[in-house]
Amino acid sequence: MAEGSNGFIIPWKCLKDREESPAKTVYAKSGQKKTFAQALGTTCDIPLSELPTPYIKGDMIVVQIDETKYLAGLEDCKTHLHGRVILSKGDKPLTHLDLTKMLQPVWKALGPWKAIPLGKGFYEFEFASLEDMRWVLGMGSLNLSPGFLRLFAWTKDFVPTTMKSTKTQA
Known part of the structure; x- marks a missing residue:
């Protein structure tokens, strides 16, 4: 500090x-x-004038997003995947940088991609093309040593804090 x-x-x-x-x-x-x-x-x-105006709905503060922008955002996410790093008890947690370094040699043939940490071991992976995303999704899970990266299809209603793990490393 x-x-x-x-x-x-x-x-x-x-x-x-x-x-x-x-x-x-x-x-x-x-x-x-x-x-x-x-x-x-x-x-x-970003000028504050360009941000959506918040308003109160019930007991929450909300913003309204233009439907065309929302649909364009959903379209952009067609090349995204979600994933979770699953570690064994006692394994040291992976940092975002560690995970990226481990995946670079595995995904070296792909176009540009990035990993976005979502918390609780979850990540969102953004790929340059639909073909790259499908190739990675076809791999299923990856052994990271330590741990595994379990990949699954992107969904618009994904909330990492409410996800329950239904699979475990064996």
């Missing part, structure tokens, strides 16, 4: 060298701590 120019601790190295606005300086001198959102508030280049 680095100490900022105003005396407060900045745990994210990417933010420690940023110039701070006078408003943030006053905030820091008042003795209050920055929230995570405030610390990252200047890192986004």
Whole structure:
């Protein structure tokens, strides 16, 4: 952790060298701590006017997404897969970087791909083409040593926090 120019601790190295606005300086001198959102508030280049307007529906805050954009997003996901890293008891968890390094030699013949961590050992894999995605899906599970990567079809209603594992490593 680095100490900022105003005396407060900045745990994210990417933010420690940023110039701070006078408003943030006053905030820091008042003795209050920055929230995570405030610390990252200047890192986004998307104007707020371009973001959907949130509104309250029941007891939730929601945003409305244009149907054509939603359908275009679903179309983009046709080349995606979901996967889960299944480890044996006592195995050290794999980092996102470790998993990517393990898969690069196995998937070297494919076009560009990326792995997006979703939490609880789940990943979303994005492939450059439908053919690449089908080839990987056809592989089924991969032995990672340690653990296995179990791949399955992408679904729009996938929520990693509510998934129950119905398969185990044997």
